[in-house]
Amino acid sequence: xxxxxxxxxxxxxxxxxxxxxxxxxxxxxxxxxxxxxxxxxxxxxxxxxxxxxxxxxxxxxxxxxxxxxxxxxxxxxxxxxxxxxxxxxxxxxxxxxxxxxxxxxxxxxxxxxxxxxxxxxxxxxxxxxxxxxxxxxxxxxxxxxxxxxxxxxxxxxxxxxxxxxxxxxxxxxxxxxxxxxxxxxx
Amino acid sequence: xxxxxxxxxxxxxxxxxxxxxxxxxxxxxxxxxxxxxxxxxxxxxxxxxxxxxxxxxxxxxxxxxxxxxxxxxxxxxxxxxxxxxxxxxxxxxxxxxxxxxxxxxxxxxxxxxxxxxxxxxxxxxxxxxxxxxxxxxxxxxxxxxxxxxxxxxxxxxxxxxxxxxxxxxxxxxxxxxxxxxxxxxx
DNA sequence: CGACGCATGTAACCTGTTACATGATTGG
DNA sequence: CCAATCATGTAACAGGTTACATGCGTCG
Numbered sequence: 001x002x003x004x005x006x007x008x009x010x011x012x013x014x015x016x017x018x019x020x021x022x023x024x025x026x027x028x029x030x031x032x033x034x035x036x037x038x039x040x041x042x043x044x045x046x047x048x049x050x051x052x053x054x055x056x057x058x059x060x061x062x063x064x065x066x067x068x069x070x071x072x073x074x075x076x077x078x079x080x081x082x083x084x085x086x087x088x089x090x091x092x093x094x095x096x097x098x099x100x101x102x103x104x105x106x107x108x109x110x111x112x113x114x115x116x117x118x119x120x121x122x123x124x125x126x127x128x129x130x131x132x133x134x135x136x137x138x139x140x141x142x143x144x145x146x147x148x149x150x151x152x153x154x155x156x157x158x159x160x161x162x163x164x165x166x167x168x169x170x171x172x173x174x175x176x177x178x179x180x181x182x183x184x185x186x
Numbered sequence: 187x188x189x190x191x192x193x194x195x196x197x198x199x200x201x202x203x204x205x206x207x208x209x210x211x212x213x214x215x216x217x218x219x220x221x222x223x224x225x226x227x228x229x230x231x232x233x234x235x236x237x238x239x240x241x242x243x244x245x246x247x248x249x250x251x252x253x254x255x256x257x258x259x260x261x262x263x264x265x266x267x268x269x270x271x272x273x274x275x276x277x278x279x280x281x282x283x284x285x286x287x288x289x290x291x292x293x294x295x296x297x298x299x300x301x302x303x304x305x306x307x308x309x310x311x312x313x314x315x316x317x318x319x320x321x322x323x324x325x326x327x328x329x330x331x332x333x334x335x336x337x338x339x340x341x342x343x344x345x346x347x348x349x350x351x352x353x354x355x356x357x358x359x360x361x362x363x364x365x366x367x368x369x370x371x372x
Numbered sequence: 373c374g375a376c377g378c379a380t381g382t383a384a385c386c387t388g389t390t391a392c393a394t395g396a397t398t399g400g
Numbered sequence: 401c402c403a404a405t406c407a408t409g410t411a412a413c414a415g416g417t418t419a420c421a422t423g424c425g426t427c428g
Binding site: 001003035036038039042062063064065 | 414415416417418423424425426
Binding site: 187189221222224225228248249250251 | 386387388389390395396397398
């Protein structure tokens, strides 16, 4: 039940409508907690029913009305309680690791190597994106504090994770390429 | 739909009953793809219905009968196809990162720091466990090949991921401890 | 008018989690 | 006989995904 709390955190930074929240989940918060608009609308309805948030219909120029949500005292309390709760470390869940394990059982070696290469390239792209974001938005990390410091540190985590993946997949490919079969040299 | 394929991979290494598969998912394969026995039985039933696997009831001494599954030609084909498919990189999904982002909005700083410290300790424990496993089971990595090599490389991934987490959380704590408020020195 | 973007939803489905149910056999 | 272990399930629910539905307003 973390989506409720993700929404509370986002609303605590600034009030928003369902669609605006969806857009935020495509960006910063979405880098470590994604959600579709269907999920968000569903949870917003439940949260309002539970009294965590309240909505106001806001008319717009040249656009349909939107429902802007703000969070209530109850929502604030719920968030505070959740923040203090221990969070179990989510175990690694990787289809790619599964495929690595499956590759040894038959002649699927090359197919899996290709999959790994594709994913490695994707991780490298994402790392580059994160690093650029980091350099642009936080040129002087040592002087950060408050919300900006936390946002920076979370981004650092994304960078470290991507680096970990890249190192792992690189090691995987190197190990298999150094044991190349004769087929490859033909 | 990766659980089916995880089971196929496990069955391809050795035929097994539902409970035996469950035990394997508590160990090696479970390090990157966990599953409960309820899930496994449900999926085994579907896979048998689809003709991916076949079962034989095996009588045992001093124990109830068990249903041992082996995978069929169809199962082999399904696995081969899946292995060659691209696998989207599963995005990071971290409640802990969410809490880091939430900590800046009110006076929840200390509570979240405690949660982070707990999780850091847990990652350190798991890293130690993985490293011991690695040293024990694969003392000479350079000479590995085939299935053992793949198992080793997957374990290396687990180690790298844990290291990444430890570095990240350490950086997080250091950043916040170096900006300690007067409260802490009182 | 028709296509597109904004904005809010519904419905069906799949996966995974939690709790419970059943029966056999061994050991105390 | 009772508890524990082995072994196989059922049922109910929560969360996430995918596809579809609806209505308004602007722009071409």
